[in-house]
Amino acid sequence: MSTGSKVIALLVAIVLAGLAYLRIGASLGWPAWLWPVTAAGALLTGLALFVRRATKTSSRPLPVTDFPEPIHVPPADPFRNSLVSDLRLQSADPDYWFSLSVTVRWRPSRYADASASDVHLDDVAIQSILDRARPVAARHSPIHPDLLRHDLAAALGDLRADSSGSILVMGRDVAVRLPDEDEARLTEMSRIRKDYQLWEQRREHERLQRDYLAKNFFPDMGSAVVWLLATNECEITETVARLADLAQLTSAANNEEVPPALRSLVTQPFTLAPTLLAADSEPLDLTPPVAQWLDGLTFTSDEERQVFRLRLTKFLQETKQAPQADRITEWYGDAEPDGPAEPTDPSEE
Numbered sequence: 001m002s003t004g005s006k007v008i009a010l011l012v013a014i015v016l017a018g019l020a021y022l023r024i025g026a027s028l029g030w031p032a033w034l035w036p037v038t039a040a041g042a043l044l045t046g047l048a049l050f051v052r053r054a055t056k057t058s059s060r061p062l063p064v065t066d067f068p069e070p071i072h073v074p075p076a077d078p079f080r081n082s083l084v085s086d087l088r089l090q091s092a093d094p095d096y097w098f099s100l101s102v103t104v105r106w107r108p109s110r111y112a113d114a115s116a117s118d119v120h121l122d123d124v125a126i127q128s129i130l131d132r133a134r135p136v137a138a139r140h141s142p143i144h145p146d147l148l149r150h151d152l153a154a155a156l157g158d159l160r161a162d163s164s165g166s167i168l169v170m171g172r173d174v175a176v177r178l179p180d181e182d183e184a185r186l187t188e189m190s191r192i193r194k195d196y197q198l199w200e201q202r203r204e205h206e207r208l209q210r211d212y213l214a215k216n217f218f219p220d221m222g223s224a225v226v227w228l229l230a231t232n233e234c235e236i237t238e239t240v241a242r243l244a245d246l247a248q249l250t251s252a253a254n255n256e257e258v259p260p261a262l263r264s265l266v267t268q269p270f271t272l273a274p275t276l277l278a279a280d281s282e283p284l285d286l287t288p289p290v291a292q293w294l295d296g297l298t299f300t301s302d303e304e305r306q307v308f309r310l311r312l313t314k315f316l317q318e319t320k321q322a323p324q325a326d327r328i329t330e331w332y333g334d335a336e337p338d339g340p341a342e343p344t345d346p347s348e349e
Contacts, residue, residue: 079105082122087130089137089176096142096186099177102156104129106169109161116166125169128162133171142178143186149176218253221246257323 087100106125108116136155140148156171178186217227224246229236251258309328316325 078107080107080118080122080125081105082125084126084129087126087133089130089133091137091140091142093142096178096182098137098140098142098145098148099179100133100137100152101173101175102129102133102152102171103173104169105172106167109166109168112166121167124162124164125167128160128167128169129156129171131163132156132160142182143190145176145178149174152176214253218250221250221259224250257326 082104083101084104085099085101087102089098089100091098104122104125106121108121112121132155133152136151137148140151152171153174156174159168159170161168216223218224225243228242228246247258313325313328316322316328
C-alpha cells in the first residue's frame with residue numbers, strides 16, 4: 001500500500017470514530033460543552049498519529065532494488081581486414097623504391113556481384129590501394145620516407161569505391177620504409193654532399209681573401225703601405241722599418257721584379273729558413289743560372305769577362321729583355337772594367 005492510500009484510510013477511520021463517538025454521546029445524554037472538547041481532542045489525537053507515522057516512514061531508508069546491467073552487444077563489423085606488407089612503390093628517383101605496409105579495410109558495395117568471392121574482392125581492394133598510393137609516392141624523394149607515410153595515411157584513409165564500383169576500400173596503419181642498403185647509400189651520399197659543400201665554401205672563402213688582398217692591398221707599393229698603417233694603427237716607425245718587406249711582397253704578389261726605385265730598400269735577398277736544410281747538407285747555391293753560365297766561360301782576363309758582361313747586358317736591353325739585363329746588373333754590379341776602354345766595333349765606324 002502506498003503512502004497516499006494510507007493517509008486516506010487513516011482519515012476515513014478518524015471520521016468513522018468521530019461519528020461513533022457522537023452516536024454514543026447522544027444516547028448517553030452528554031452535556032453540550034463536552035461535544036466540541038471531545039471532537040477537538042479526537043482530531044488532535046488523529047493528527048498526532050498521522051505526523052508520527054509520516055515522520056517514521058520518511059526516516060526509514062527506502063529499499064534499493066538492484067537492476068541487472070544491460071548487456072551491450074556491438075554491431076557486427078561490415079568491413080573485412082587484410083594486412084599487406086612489402087608493397088613496392090617507386091619514388092621520385094627511379095633507382096629507389098619504397099616498401100609499403102598497410103591494413104586494407106573493405107566491404108562490398110550495393111553494386112557488387114553477388115557471385116564474387118571474398119578472395120577476389122580482397123585482391124581488388126589491394127589493387128585499389130596500390131593505384132591510389134603510386135602517384136603519391138612518385139612525388140616524394142627517397143631521402144624522407146617519413147613524410148611519405150603521412151601523405152599516404154591521409155590519401156588512403158578515405159573510404160572510396162574502386163574503379164569498378166564493386167567495393168568500398170580504405171587503408172589503415174600505414175608504414176613506409178626503405179631497404180637497409182638503400183638507406184645506407186643515401187646517408188653516405190648526403191654526407192659526401194655536405195663535405196663537398198663545406199669544401200666549396202672554404203675554397204670560395206680563400207679565393208675571396210686572395211682577391212681582396214691582391215686588389216686592395218698589394219696592387220702597388222702605396223696600397224701595401226696604407227694597409228700596413230691601417231693594421232698597425234698608424235705606427236709610422238714600424239711601417240718604415242718594414243718597407244723592404246712590403247716592396248718584396250708587392251713584387252711577388254704581382255709576379256714582378258722589385259722596381260728599380262725600391263731596390264735600395266732591399267738590403268739582402270730572400271734565403272731559405274735554416275730548419276729546411278739538413279744539418280750535414282751542402283750549403284744551397286743561390287747564384288742565378290745566368291751568373292753560373294757567365295762564370296763558367298773562359299776568358300784571358302777579368303777585364304775581358306767584364307766587357308762581355310756589359311755587352312750582353314746592353315744586347316738584352318736593346319732586345320727588350322730588361323728583366324734579364326737587370327738580373328745580371330744586380331748580381332755583378334754596373335761598374336766599368338778597370339783598364340782600357342771597351343773596344344769599338346769596326347762596323348760602327
